Amino acid sequence: MSQNKNYTPPKVWTWDSESGGEWANISRPVSGATHDKALPTGKHPLQLYSLATPNGQKVTIMLEELLALGHTKAEYDAYLIDISEGDQFGSGFVAVNPNSKIPALMDHAPASGNSPQRVFESGAILLYLAEKFNDLLPENPGKRTEALSWLFWQMGSAPYVGGGFGHFYKYAPEPIEYAIDRFTMETKRQLDVLDKHLADNEYMAGDEYSIADIAIWPWYGSLVLGYAYDAKEFLDAESYKHLLRWAKQIDTREAVRRGRIVNKTWGDDNEVQLRERHDAADIDKILK
Amino acid sequence: MSQNKNYTPPKVWTWDSESGGEWANISRPVSGATHDKALPTGKHPLQLYSLATPNGQKVTIMLEELLALGHTKAEYDAYLIDISEGDQFGSGFVAVNPNSKIPALMDHAPASGNSPQRVFESGAILLYLAEKFNDLLPENPGKRTEALSWLFWQMGSAPYVGGGFGHFYKYAPEPIEYAIDRFTMETKRQLDVLDKHLADNEYMAGDEYSIADIAIWPWYGSLVLGYAYDAKEFLDAESYKHLLRWAKQIDTREAVRRGRIVNKTWGDDNEVQLRERHDAADIDKILK
DSSP: OOOOOOOOOOOOOOOOTTTTTGGGGOOSSSOOSSSOOOOOSSSSEEEEOOSSSSSHHHHHHHHHHHTTTTGGGEEEEEEOGGGGTGGGBBBBHHHHOOOOOOOEEESSOOTTSSSOOESSHHHHHHHHHHHHOOSOOOHHHHHHHHHHHHHHHHHHHHIIIIIIIIIIIIISSSHHHHHHHHHHHHHHHHHHHHHHHHHOSTTTSSSSSOOHHHEEEIIIHHHHHHHHHHHHHTTGGGOOHHHHHHHHHHHHOOHHHHTTTBOOSSSSSTTTOSOOBSSSSHHHHHHH | OOOOTTOOOOSOOOTTOOOSGGGGOOOOSSSSSBBBOOOOOOSSSSOOOOOOSHHHHHHHHHHHHHHHTTTTOOOOOEEEEEEEGGGBBBBBHHHHOOOOOOEEEESSSSSTSSOOEEEEEEEHHHHHHHHHTSSOOOSOOOOOOOOHHHHEEEHHHHEEEIIIIIIIIIIIISSHHHHHHHHHHHHHHHHHHHHHHHOOOOOOBBBSSHHHHHHHOOOOIIHTTTSSTTTTTTTTGGGGGHHHHHHHHHTTTTHHHHHHHHOOOOOOSSSSSOOOOSHHHHHHHOOO
């Protein structure tokens, strides 16, 4: 593929399955299952189907934080959804998340006593778990509202980082200056929003660590710590001092160390990889 | 600006304020206020600062739905934030939403009895209002969870439509084939997700109209009805029959007709425009 300088969009768009860059093989203009495949189910009430991308890490960090807080019913099986293999288009996964994206959760023991409950979208899963275990979301109404504003901020903002900046900076078949400029500008603006907020607040919702931090850290913490897209220098990450302070502070949390490696399949031999997690011991073995 | 075929990103990105297309004048890589400007405050407890974009319409539709349901305390003043004039960078607005995006809400009579509460991000505002008035979010836990999954789905998906498809199809200074293909494919995939879901469900969360519908309609309903981006033909909107059924059904709701014109400043002489709304009569006059 190369850029056509004189491109005019057609009247009706049609799919050229050759285009799309590194992730082209899993990008489709239609939804739904491509093949029959049941999901496995383990021994715990919470069954997570995921991958250790930032959106996946949000949920595994949340579950590890809940376990660290003593919520034994937050025990979970984390099964791998390998998106490069098309696992997200299996019929079982599509039934849990019709949007074919990780993470997706099945709660086999919902508080309501209803039949098993599906929950999809990382933000919805964080809120669901916070309400189920009545933790990591401030009880004070004003702080709760502030935490939720930032949770939704993360959900609406990170697509510009992941689907915009990350894609055009790292994955697109060739660098397109206009698109890189557009999404770098927006990513830096978002980093600055966080930096200014964290200049005056220990955590996103004030003095309490909450699902707002758990949602934001895997994206923006990872970015300034250099865990994502190898873009620390390009984005001048060091200039966001308050964001870096917060990112490092959260990086040292035991539950964050544990949660971020679950369903991780990549990295060189020196990096941890943990395809599935069914028990605390699965993580203990690696982090010992 | 023209596309540089041999572009290599620099080591450290720097801002060229000349680039950026139609909205370049309001795009910045930094956040925060650019000038001192207090926000006006009207007579009602709820003060909305917004513009009739899809994200703005979500909230005005929600407020009109609540009023139609008899919640008299949902009365509101809707002040215009003209983003083409930089109103979102005024100090008063930034204090309500540090992210400088519409919509933003101040509740001067929060249920907690606390001091005035800020709420930002359209999804957070919908959830806040649904909880405040205990309406438009199913009480049944399973349906509530489903509504919230779809609410978060909308927040994480629409940036690919607005900041991706809409920008590159309609606003960018010249058409970039790769970017148009990328975001059209994803937009069509999302339309198909909705279409398949609405084949089996009257509303997004099942048989109850909820904040999930209110969040999704201004983006995806508008797209297939031809209200947004003039892209009905390009996206083959007619092929999404179930989505269209739902879109038309919601389009006829009185509260939707009312909500979608609030803070609207554009359109030709035959189209309604309502810069501010302080009373039901402001809308009545236009829709009579």
